[in-house]
Every structure is written in structure tokens, then in C-alpha cells.
Amino acid sequence: MFLNTEPKTAVIAAASGSKSLATQPADTMAAGPNAMKWVKSVCRYCGTGCGVMLGVEGGKLVALRGDKEHPTTKGLVCAKSLFLPKVVHSPNRLTTPMIRKDGKLVNASWDEAMTLICDKFAASIQKHGPQSVAFYGSGQAMTEESYLANRLFKGGIGSNHVEGNPRLCMASAVGGYVSTFGKDEPMGCYDDIDHADVFFLIGSNTAECHPVIFDRILARQKTKSGVKVIAIDPRRSPVGRHTDLYLQPKPGYDLAVFHAMANVIVHEGMIDQAFIDRNVQFKIVKDGKPVKVGFEGYKKFLDDFTPEKAEAICGVPAGDIVTAARMFGAGRTMSFWTMGLNQRTTGVWANNLVHNLHLISGQIGKPGATSFSLTGQPNACGGVRDTGTLSHLLPYGRSVTQPEHRAAMEKLWGAKPGTIPAQPGLHTIAMFDALAEDKIQAILILTTNPGHSLPNVNKYRDAMGKPRRNKPFVAVLDIFHTRTTELADVVLPAAMWAEKTGVFGMSERRYQLHPKVTDAPGQARSDFDILLDFAAGLEDRGVVPKGYINGRFKNTDEIWDEIRQASMGTPYDFMGITRERLRQERGLRWPCPTPTHTGTARRYVKGDDPMLDGDDSLKDGETKFYAAPEQRAIVWLRPVKGPAEPPDAEYPFVMTTGRVLEHWHTGTMTMQAPELRRAYKECYVEINPQDARKMSVQSGDKIRITSRRGVAQMKARVIAATQPGMVFVPMHWEDDPALINRVTINAFDPGSKQPEYKICAVKLAKA
Ligand SMILES: Nc1nc2c(c(=O)[nH]1)N[C@H]1C(S)=C(S)[C@@H](COP(=O)(O)OP(=O)(O)OC[C@H]3O[C@@H](n4cnc5c(=O)[nH]c(N)nc54)[C@H](O)[C@@H]3O)O[C@H]1N2
Ligand SMILES: Nc1nc2c(c(=O)[nH]1)N[C@H]1C(S)=C(S)[C@@H](COP(=O)(O)OP(=O)(O)OC[C@H]3O[C@@H](n4cnc5c(=O)[nH]c(N)nc54)[C@H](O)[C@@H]3O)O[C@H]1N2
Ligand code: SF4
Ligand SMILES: [Mo]
Secondary structure, eight states, X not given: OEEEXXXXXXXXXXXXXXXXXXXXXXXXXOOSTTOOEEEEEEOSXXXXXXXXXXXXXXXXXXXEEEOTTOTTTTTEEEHHHHTHHHHHTOTTOXXXXXXXXXXXXXXXXXXXXXHHHHHHHHHHHHHHOGGGEEEEEOTTSOHHHHHHHHIIIIIIIOOOOEEEGGGGTTHHHHHHHHHHHSSOSOSOOGGGGGTOSEEEEESOOHHHHSHHHHHHHHHHHHHSTTOEXXXXXXXXXXXXXXXXXXXXXXXXXXXXXHHHHHHHHHHTTOOOHHHHHHHEEEEEEETTEEEEOHHHHHHHHHGGXXXXXXXXXXOOOHHHHHHHHHHHHHSXXXXXXXXXHHSSTTHHXXXXXXXXXXXXXXXXXXXXXXXXXOOSSTTIIIIIITTTOSTTEETTTEETTOHXXXXXXXXXXXXXXXXXXXXXXXXXXXXXXHHHTTOSOEEEEESOOHHXXXXXXXXXXXXXXXXXXXXXXXXEEESSOOTTGGGOSEEEEBOOGGGSOEEEEOTTSEEEEEOOOSOOSTTOBOHHHHHHXXXXXXXXXXXXXXXXXXXXXXXXXXXXXXXHHHHTTSTTOOTTOOHHHHHHSSOEESOOOSTTOOOOSXXXXXXXOGGGTTOTTSOTTOBOOTTSGGGOEEEEOOOOOOOSSOOOSSSOEEEEEEOOTTOOTTXXXXXXXXXXXXXXXXXXXXXXXXXXXXXXXXXXXXXXXXXXXXXXXXXXXXXXXXXXXXXXXXXXXXXXXXOGGGTSOOOBOTTTOOBOTTOEXXXXXXO
């Protein structure tokens, strides 16, 4: 499924189209003017952040292989990445700007397209104020791009309507880390995998979505006897082939399992009392306010969640819950989770409850014991969460609601004091709702495809594209035509990944540079350069102060110094991650405050985290949650609540949506590689054999899926993966009638505002 790539493997040759590569080791190719050169970079796709080597020949990207010298991914890569050269040099790339005229997109010059965008934004700001314009970005944009857009919109225009797809992906994990530990981002690292005895995989199809991490887990399973893998997912994903215990709760009710595991851990003496006494506090929300309850209060709360009571709520056998808790408590445990936990109306609570298990058992801050949210996109962490490119945040742990945080950023940015609004801007769903109501009048969308990926997408496709008087102006930057570019007023062709230089920050806080190794096709330009021109255009039109951005940074290298400065003195401090070091080294993990610091493997741990240097109250290896209130992490007593739209008589099935190994999100990139496209002929819906029998459905039959919001249609795949009463549909197919987000729900977590893609009620019919 995934490959430890030797430079000789046939798979690389197939991916690259290079004949010589199949037979020759990399180092023997360095002869002649057009010889293949290998350049260190980072994979374009997921938050695992694999180190890769790019084979460049005659100015073209012709091959990709794993980077064996990479300290944490060690030469491993998965199938998707091997075909990146085909994506980059696809003949379908966008190469010219386009403008909508008489309802049709027609080619235009850069000058014409940029003038139109700047005119539209400036007119909207002048007529309706800064709150009438918005930016919608991505965890796949480079750090420098997201930072620049955030700087421009919040500090230049004065609009906090700055969002990005990490809201759909990581917001609940952010909410969980911030509410439990006081600051965002995991404290552990991939090295922990080599020390763990137990892996708890929660709502994470790690085998298909973070294959290289999964491979490292399997390697640990092979090399150390007694290592256990537990998974919890209502659907049996390919992870199940390698687990010791697989819990399948009713969709949306796994919170009961976490509480019941805590109950067993407490009652069977698997707690770490000394750790709790030093590092933990217990809180519950009463009348909208957090109240301290003490360990005794927590124990009493857990009485409602005995394994038997939990079984009644979530359907997982009590005995399995006990077994899971005992496994969890017995060794060093690493929890990994992804969208099964985050994409829920109870996403933040579910995150809190996973942290609880680690805090009461002291399974945190030790090699092999940590609570680790896996990031989806390659730069959701470094680019969006850390730079604060979301509507309520400012860079490096700052918030728009804190006057001193706004003042600090206004000073660094050279913005007029008072420019950054004190109110959070609109979160993603609210932003697209406002677009539907024509309250946002102009939006810039970059490196994301919301016309395909937003939930309840019918509504938001209309918001962006339905012709009407005063229809908001929509500008989209992409590398291919998509379900969003088809709705846009202006489309700009962007340079991608290997065509530009920038920083990606992945799950374990490692910042890595990917260099430009080839030119963008046609007239395509980097998003960074496009944003610079956009800023200059707004300065010329008087809606952003002159010189606020124009003339300050020529390229992404130049803005990096300001980005480092923005981190200085915060718990993220990476003043030591200089551009030179990024070019030389295989990335560095923050905090990394000085140019000689080697980066931080484990945060909050004395002797490792530089933030605790000089704290004499601690011995080496001891933990202090210095970012949390009173420097104690919070164990939250959260109620168990089901999904927003449980199944009922009219819509009796639960639908969940997700991913497959070979494809990336909306498919724009992976569908370019015939090898990947061939993995699946078309979209499908997984149906449990029991349900299929009742409906007389066989694999291959066409199924119509209807929700309260919309309809989609695809072929049945009868398989005992989902439980009876539940179906699963991958999100990657863009063509109707398979576009599954016409069916999904836009209900969101009240804290994180992350939508509940994982659960909605549907009915099925044979089409
Ligand atoms: N091949 C591939 N890899 C990717 C991506 C891709 O598109 N393709 N995308 C990347 C991105 S951005 C992301 S966010 C990640 C996503 O990575 P994952 O979250 O691992 O993938 P998904 O398939 O979205 O969902 C995982 C599982 O959540 C389960 N789930 C549904 N409801 C519940 C529930 O109530 N409780 C629990 N515990 N689980 C539930 C589903 O059954 C599903 O198997 O993958 C990243 N990696
Ligand atoms: N039903 C359902 N829907 C989901 C989810 C789910 O689990 N189920 N998951 C959600 C999650 S977790 C995520 S992260 C989102 C992802 O949703 P999207 O971000 O909308 O999906 P992508 O296909 O990754 O979109 C990236 C776009 O950027 C373009 N692109 C690539 N490189 C560049 C570049 O350098 N510059 C520019 N300008 N464009 C570029 C690509 O062609 C593509 O159109 O989907 C969400 N939607
Ligand atoms: S696991 Fe993720 S980062 Fe690594 S090669 Fe695969 S897609 Fe790329
Ligand atoms: Mo994601």
C-alpha cells in the first residue's frame, strides 16, 4: 500500500516517466548539463509532512522519492506523492487569467484581471466598509502566503473576515488543545511512535490518510512484542486489519466510550495521582461559566458512565470498553485522531475527553505517551493555525479580542493603531452564509475548492455563482478548473508547490522548506506574488495605507524574517528557524528560539522545551503546562450529546463521508494521474450487507441518496465496513450526480464552528 522507496523502484519510473531512473541509483546520474538533480523538499499532500527528494531534469520535475535522511519520515512516502510530477506538468493546468463576460469565462490579461479585482474590492470597501470583503484560504497555501493575506486583510483593510479550510478540518482540535492546555498544537512528536506500547486511533483512517505514520505504527508493532493497537470508528476502515481491538460506537456517541474508559482507569487504579496533583485541574461548565470541581467531583461525574451505562448509550460492549481502558492504562499510550473526532458538532468536547484520558493516567509528556491530533493538510498547522489566519486569531497564539495582541501586531505590521477590529470575523459557514445574503460583497478564494468541499454545498454554490442583482464578486486562484472556478467572476492561474519556494509546518511542529525547482506553466504566477499585486492595487486605490505592504517584501524569503519576529517571545518562538537553516536542515520543530537551538521534541517538558529553561521548580523530564490557567491542564466534565441530525423514520440512515488512499479531497490533483484515477472507476457508497439484503441491493446497483438538503447518486458497494444503518461515501468525485456535499449538513460545533461532515440523516433508494 505504501512504499519504502528505493531510487530503483519501478513505481518511481512509472510515476516520473523517466526511463533512466528505473535502473540507476540516484547518485550516478550527476553527469552532463541536463542530468537529473535530486533536491530536498516536502510532500505536497498530507500533514504527515514526509521529506521527499525531487528529481529535476532539464528544468522539469520528473521524479519523486522518499528522503532517507529525513529524521522522522525516514524515506517513506505513499502512492499519491509519487505521481506529483504528473500533476505539476499536467496539460490541464490553468495558464491564463480569465474574466466572466456575458456569463462566460474568457481569457484576459493579468492587467485586466487584477484591475477588475482591485476595483471591485476597493469599491466594496468604500461603499459598504471593510466588513464587506473576505478572504478564504487554505491549509495547503504556503505559510508566507497565509501570513501575507492575514496581514493585508486584518491590519491593512481592517476586516477580520479571514478564514480557511482548516476550519473544516482542524478547528475542533485547536479548540481542544486551547481549552485543555491553553495553547494550540500537539506537544509530542513522531519519535514517540518508537517508544509507545499502545496506539489509540480515534476516528482516523490512518492506513489510508496518514499512511506513513501508520507504517511506523506497524513497524513498532512488529519490533516490540505486546504492542497494542486500538481503534474506535463506527465504520471498520482498513485500519482494522492491524488492530487488537476495534470499537464501533453508534456514530456521534463515542464521548460515552471516553468517559467510561476514564471510569475504569480511575476505579482500577491506573491514575497517576502525583501527576494529577501537580499538573491537573477539573472543571465543568455551569450556567455558561467554568467552575472548578476537584478530582472527587470528577469521580462522581464518572459514576454516570460505567461501561454498562456507556454501552446503553453508544452500543459498544461494556467488556470491550474495559479492555480498551486496561490497554490504555497499562503501557505508554499514544492517541491519534482525525476527522472522525473533529468533524462533529461535539468535536471540541470529544477532543477534551481524549486529553482527559492522558491527563488522569499521566500518559503525556513522556516518550511514547502523548495526545496527538493528526493534521490533515500539509500546512494547516504552520500556515493557518500558527499564523492565526482564521477570523478570531492573530499570529502565534494571539487573539483579535485581546487589545494587547492587536496592538502588538499593529506595531509589527506598521498598521494604524485601531485598524484590526476587536470582534472576531465570520467563521467559514457564517462567511458563506453572509455571501448567500449578499452581506459579503467581494471574496478572494485561494488554494481551496469550496464549490465542492463545503457542506450543504447547494446553498453555497448558489451564494457564489447564482446570477442576481448585487451578486457578490468572487475571485478564485487555482491551478486547475474546478467546481469553484466554474462559479467565479475572475479566475487566476496559480503556480503550485514545486514551482515556488515556501514553508510548510506539519503535525509534529516541524517547519520545512519546499524550494522552487521548476517554472509554472504559461502565465501562472505564485499566489504570493498575486497577493502582493493585489495589496499594491488596494494601496493605489486608497483603501489600504500606502506602503503598508507594497515595497516591503519582494519574495517569500524576505517576509520570513517578519514571520519569525511575530513568533518572538510567544510560546511558539522560532527566531532560530532561519531561512538558511531551513535550506540546510530537514526542518526544525518549534519552539526553537535561537539559531543554535536544535528544536523541541516534546513541549511542556523540562530539559526539552526551552520555555522551561531556568524553571528550577522542575526536575528534568517533569511537565509544566505553562500556557494553561494556573499552569494546570484542565480535565473537562463534558456531557454526552448526539449528532445534530440523528436518523429518524423519514431519513433512517446515517451517512458519513471521507477519503480513500489514492485521492486527495476534491480530486483536482490526484485525478490528473491516470494511475491513481484507475484505482476506482467511479464514486461509490458503502452499504452494509444486512441493509443491502433488506433493500435487495447488490454491488454495482445505482443508489440515490437523499437528505433534507440535496440528492446524490452513485453505485453501491456492499461491504461489511459500515455498521447496519450507516453508509459511507468518499468525497473525491466532482461530477454530478456524485457530488456528495449536496447531501451533507452544515451544522457546526458551537465552540470550534467546524461542520459535522461525519454525520447526517439520509434515505436510500435504488435509482
Ligand atoms: N488519501 C488521502 N489522505 C488524506 C487526505 C485525502 O484527501 N486523501 N486528506 C487529508 C486531510 S485534509 C484530512 S482532514 C485527513 C482526514 O483523515 P481521516 O479523518 O482519517 O479520514 P476520513 O475518511 O475523513 O475519516 C476518518 C473516519 O472517521 C470515521 N467517523 C465517522 N463518524 C465518527 C464518529 O462519530 N466517531 C469516530 N470515532 N469516528 C467517526 C469515519 O467512519 C472514517 O473512517 O486526511 C488527510 N490525508
Ligand atoms: N463531504 C466531505 N467534505 C469535506 C470533508 C469530508 O470529510 N467530507 N473534509 C473537509 C476537509 S477536512 C478539508 S481539509 C476540505 C478540503 O477541501 P478543499 O480545500 O476545497 O479541497 P482541495 O481539493 O484540497 O482543494 C485545493 C484546491 O487548491 C488547488 N491548488 C493546489 N495547489 C494550489 C496552489 O499552489 N495555489 C492555488 N491557488 N491553488 C492550488 C487545487 O487544484 C484545488 O482546487 O474538505 C472538507 N470537505
Ligand atoms: S503520507 Fe502524506 S506527506 Fe507522506 S507521502 Fe503520503 S501524502 Fe505525502
Ligand atoms: Mo482536512
